[in-house]
Amino acid sequence: MAALPASMEHVDRQQLQDSLPSRIRYLHQFLGFGEDDVMALLEGQSHLRSAAPMITTKVYDKLLEFDVTGRIFTQRPRDTRIDENPEVWAAPDSDAINTRKMFLRWYFVRLTSDPTKPEYWEYLDLVGRMHSNQARQIPVFVEYVFLNVCLGYIQDIALKAIMSLPDLSDRKKVNLVRALTKIIWIQNDLFARYHVTEPQKPIETVHHTSDRHRQRQQSPSAGHQADEDKFQGKSFQNVNRENSDSGKTSLKPSRPSETHLTFFHD
Numbered sequence: 001m002a003a004l005p006a007s008m009e010h011v012d013r014q015q016l017q018d019s020l021p022s023r024i025r026y027l028h029q030f031l032g033f034g035e036d037d038v039m040a041l042l043e044g045q046s047h048l049r050s051a052a053p054m055i056t057t058k059v060y061d062k063l064l065e066f067d068v069t070g071r072i073f074t075q076r077p078r079d080t081r082i083d084e085n086p087e088v089w090a091a092p093d094s095d096a097i098n099t100r101k102m103f104l105r106w107y108f109v110r111l112t113s114d115p116t117k118p119e120y121w122e123y124l125d126l127v128g129r130m131h132s133n134q135a136r137q138i139p140v141f142v143e144y145v146f147l148n149v150c151l152g153y154i155q156d157i158a159l160k161a162i163m164s165l166p167d168l169s170d171r172k173k174v175n176l177v178r179a180l181t182k183i184i185w186i187q188n189d190l191f192a193r194y195h196v197t198e199p200q201k202p203i204e205t206v207h208h209t210s211d212r213h214r215q216r217q218q219s220p221s222a223g224h225q226a227d228e229d230k231f232q233g234k235s236f237q238n239v240n241r242e243n244s245d246s247g248k249t250s251l252k253p254s255r256p257s258e259t260h261l262t263f264f265h266d
């Protein structure tokens, strides 16, 4: 049993699959999503929201360019939209498409809201789940190939819109582009989470003596419980409320070498 090097953190592979907080924590740490990204997103919020109608229109124009995605949005009643051979194609300005555009505009409002809130990431996860036949009264299944490329298209238009903003400094544009890019990749992962089936035993587990591992060996339920904590109140590891007077919640990582994220909570 080899000990992990001091600079290396243990990530529990199973927890990445089972626990949304664990998965988000890992994605944040890997992408370096932190306070600067939060600030950039909140500062750029109004710009992104004003671009949302344009982005939404372009996305639906693009989806309707191809029969394979266009057939999902027929002009028939919603419960027949998965008809494999629709006789009527939805027009970009039809009621059917305008309703769907509204969904996507609402998505942009949520995407540009406060990412320090657990609900933010839970919503992104819900959107992923909703496109995989789950979590909706009327189930929707959209294959990953369409979701992935659509997200890439959204990213392309959004980045172009940001870089064309006349009243934002170059530094702020770059910060906003970086923050949005990280979020879009996290959304992409949360689509993949419900579409990609991982092999049962991808690679041999490396044995080590991390605290978590030892804890799980001594009491299997104890380590699991820590990861099962909901976002609320314990959203990331070792939430430190020392600074609660200032309205800040400091999310201290478990190891001194990690990035120190400080998120603001109401």
Ligand code: HEM
Pocket: 063, 069, 070, 072, 078, 081, 100, 103, 104, 107, 127, 130, 131, 136, 138, 140, 142, 146, 147, 148, 150, 151, 154
């Ligand atoms: C990749 C980026 C995408 C995002 C962020 C997104 C987001 C959303 C959201 C927020 C909803 C509303 C769900 C609800 O509140 O019930 C929705 C519904 C839906 N989405 Fe997506 N979507 C994406 C891609 C796609 C693609 C590529 C397709 C199909 C080609 C698609 C087809 C649908 C359908 C059919 C619904 C249900 C609409 C209805 O009930 O009438 N989505 N989507």
